[in-house]
Amino acid sequence: MLTVHHLNNSRSQRVLWMLEESGLEYEVRHYKRNSDMSAPLELKRVHPLGKSPIVEDVRDDGSRMILVETGAICEYVVEKAHGRLGPSLVDTQRYRQFLHYAEGSVMPVLFALLVVSKVPLLGRIAAQKIRPMLDVHLDYIEAELSSRPWFAGDEISAADIMMSFPLEAASARAGLAASRPATISWLKRIHDRPGYRRALEKGGRYSFVR
């Protein structure tokens, strides 16, 4: 049985969605952010990094596995669900690219924006420098989503699940201009999915859905 160590209002929401779409059974252990948004110390007892998501699995041979990094967790779930949400029905290279692009390229820019937004005065100047970097990504994403319904092809895949958090965060923190209709339509489609709604119920408050 899989256990998700889930921090409220966080990237970990993607893992719950991934598991709902995969049909695998799992349980959720909830952790509440501290008032400064950091994770509670209890998470460090599960993994030395003390960040969420963390997935724990007891394999058929009784061995216990602990895994961090949302992308790696998604790949693990695809394998365990016999390829469901994996690259079989979509373009493999695009699948691989977007699976890693979410945390590797888009999230660092959003994180930089979040950090400078907390700095009075100078932070606003820094944000003006960072915002165009985010726009390069958002324009690229809009162009990609204008040519097919999902990130890796005609079917939804784990690549879409990985891309959900950066695009929800970009929409909530920086706003997606109306000039990005394909991205806005993709967000609406993911939010309307029954699996997404079920994951929201399991995860508790999540402020990134508009």
Ligand SMILES: N[C@@H](CCC(=O)N[C@@H](CS)C(=O)NCC(=O)O)C(=O)O
């Ligand atoms: N690249 C990692 C990032 C993990 C991460 O930074 N998680 C955040 C949740 S949004 C966290 O636990 N933050 C609390 C903290 O750093 O104390 C992943 O995708 O799993």
